[in-house]
Amino acid sequence: MSETKTLIQEYIALNGKSRNQLLPLLQNIVQHQNYLSEEAMTEVARAMGLSPADVYGTASFYSYLSTVPRGKYVIRLCRNISCMMKSQAEILSAVSAHLKIKVGETTSDKKFSLVQANCLGWCHKAPAMMINNEVFTELTAPKAIQIINEYQQK
Amino acid sequence: MESHELKRIDLIFSNYTTSKYKVLERTLQRDPDEIINELMDSGLKGRGNAGFPTGLKWKFARRNEAETHYVICNANESETGTFKDREILERVPRKVLSGMAICAYCTGARKGIIYLRQEYAYMMEHLQNELNIFHQHVKEFNFDFTVEIFLGSGSYVSGEESAMLDSIEGYRAEPRNKPPYPITKGLFDMPTVVNNVETFATAQVIFRIGAEEYSKLGTPLSPGSKLFTLSGDTPKPGIHELELGMTLQDFVKEFGDNNTKAVQVGGASGYCIPQKLFAETVIGFEGIPTGGSMILFNNSRSMYKVLHEYLRFFTEESCGLCTPCRIGTQQLLKGVEAVKKGERPVSYIDVLIKLALSMKSSAKCGLGQSVANPFISIIDNFKEEILY
């Protein structure tokens, strides 16, 4: 059995396959595989008795349920007004130059993806960034690069 | 209006370390109708911005008989410039859980859900620990009520209460037609109370100090205090608990940088108030309400950039279900860009304002309806900056 299939069946064995399990299951797959592959969505559909279009349509609604490949670490830079006012653009260009990727792209070693996010809820300590679930605030460009370098070592 | 010194309030975050669910224990001994009456007497209105009287919401839900009821705590907190719910859940989660349990006791719910935005997943472990302690306590109080966390998947419109229900049920977070409202037909078609994090925490405060004491704060139309989250050009960014009903002038005197040209009250979906209107603008339900977001702009800021950023935000977060909002947000964004570049005449702005107004009356949910708030208030007050 493929890794994806096992992941899905284990989840369903534990939590059942009622419709309200769909989003937690998709979150679970993203946690393990960084994104939702076509294989994963088709398999979820089959296992839950839904159409693949329904699964894709639901997943694509939400920004965390990426249907395109993403790296192990997703860097989310807040782009809303309070961060904008605290030179978030400088951080974006520094990170982008450092990793040699543009917004929406993933490094060739599949380690980092760079995305811009709407308000992360740290406006008083702008500019803010998240790497997966970890929050970093009051950033400067050098500080952001240093944090990313630490992740590089992980 | 004469100016007043702003009084600092400390109800939400205070009186916590010794909290052993004493207020909850005491309140569960009382008659549900009496509890609801006290909440109505306090004048508490929803702290998630829509401002529906909380006591009335609980009363309606109580009246609707059904197999079961649900209580949902709205912790999607995605309005730009708002970060109070995060802080409440981190620092005083027991107040929120007490509020939810009292609501469950009054309405007949046995299950509660905290809809936590994905961006706050870092506090899952902390909240789960708190839930374990909470469940032990309610068991000791012989009250059958459990709360679980439902993690969002990243979407602003999921915070709209009916869209949130669809999201929990496993669908795209698209707002439902209303009526029926969630208090009649909510989660899995059962009567459901959806309240904001701060609303539940404030309810706990009210049951601790009493409605009479609480409603001494604020004004008759906006009783009590609330948390304000400040960001932008202010020397005092962060969370401040203040009485409702203050003027923006007093607010800016305390929190501005002596160079404030405008304040965005209520985030992207709120209103932009220019300096000339500070003295006459009251922050509260009788004036301009806010879920807490207060963003200060000083004279160095371009209001075109501010407007552009809000429109971009709405374009991205529109769920696309209804045409006025799906197309309208995009056309407003393209329209202001075209006028700025000189590709459209200045008079085109009036066409865009009409479009924004038609969205206000025809969009299906609060997202599309509120785009006109920042759009018109920024253009009305900073026309030159937008046009040229």
Ligand SMILES: Cc1cc2nc3c(=O)[nH]c(=O)nc-3n(C[C@H](O)[C@H](O)[C@H](O)COP(=O)(O)O)c2cc1C
């Ligand atoms: C687009 C949109 C987003 C919303 N987001 C939130 C939110 O993140 N948190 C919240 O409490 N209310 C939010 N609301 C308001 C809810 O629909 C609802 O009115 C509120 O949760 C009720 O709780 P309250 O009465 O305690 O304020 C949002 C409304 C709209 C239209």
Ligand code: SF4
């Ligand atoms: S107003 Fe916008 S967000 Fe609301 S239902 Fe319509 S398209 Fe969706």
